[in-house]
Amino acid sequence: MEKRLYNATKNGDKNELLYLLQEDAHLLNRFINGHYPETPLHVAVMLGHSKFVDELLTRMPELANELNSRRQSPLHLATAKGHQQIVTRLMQVNPDMCLVCDLDGRNPLHIAAMKGYLDVLLELFYAKPWAARSLMAQGDTILHRCVRCNQLEALKLLVTEGISDQEFVNCLNYEGNTILHMAIVANQTQAIKFLIRREEVDKNRKNKDGFKALDLLSQNQRDEFANDESLSD
Known part of the structure; x- marks a missing residue:
């Protein structure tokens, strides 16, 4: 029965799901409490089957809380794929899943930021x-x-x-660098311009090696930003 359910899930076959639940009303219950490496909801979310996802959540909203073998919730996977409609539906069921971290210590907001899915990121952040x-x-x-x-x-x-509070914006990561140090080392010109013009960014904050971020500017970078008044703050 579980194999038939997974096949229906992969195909996004909502009618087959309803038929299987008529045969076994407790079918979805067996996927609660981590007895399987992933649930049908994880699979449906990853494949973007929004109608199938909606049916699963309507019949068993608890599936939104289940984690797979990587400690990823369905919200992690929907975010990673940029499926905003599914993200919105999952958030309606349990917005606290935003706070859950996977095995890599990443919650859904982290993933949205890393992927650059701005609409998803904004929804989760709000x-x-x-x-x-x-x-x-x-x-x-x-x-x-x-x-x-x-x-x-x-x-x-x-x-x-x-x-935008100074403590968070200017904190050091595990390598001992601020975000401005990192942007300069990576030669991310637009990020550097954005950061040095923000009042909350402390350009005098030293990294673990005792260097201010602006000390790391290459000569080419110094020439490019020579006329930027923010560098003299």
Whole structure:
């Protein structure tokens, strides 16, 4: 029976799902409490079968809380795929899943930022803004990971929409660098321009090696930013 359910899930066959549930009304119950490496909801979410997802959640909303073998919730997977309609549906069922971290220490907001899915990121952030302040397993903040993944627009969105306190914006990651240090080392010109013009960014903050971020500017970078008044603050 479970194999038939998985086949129906892979095909997004809602009618087959309803037929199987008529045969066995308790079929979905067997996927609660981690008895399987993943649930039909995980599979349907990953494949983007929104109508199938809706039917599963209508009949058993508890599936939204289940984690797969990587400790990923259906919300993690929907976010990673950028399926905003499914993200919205899952958030209606349990918005607290924004706070759950997978084996890599990433919650759904982290994933949305890393992937650059701005609409998904904004929806999750407005629902659970404190989830954005959770550190990942290796000590990166969500802002560090935006720079590491070269997601400038996600970085801008997060800083302008509310993660703008100096302590968080200027904190050091596990490598001992601020986001400005990282942007300069990675030669991310637009990120550098954005950050040095933000009042909350401390350009004098030293990294673990004792260098200010601006000390790391190459000569080419210095020439490019020579006329930027923000560098003299």
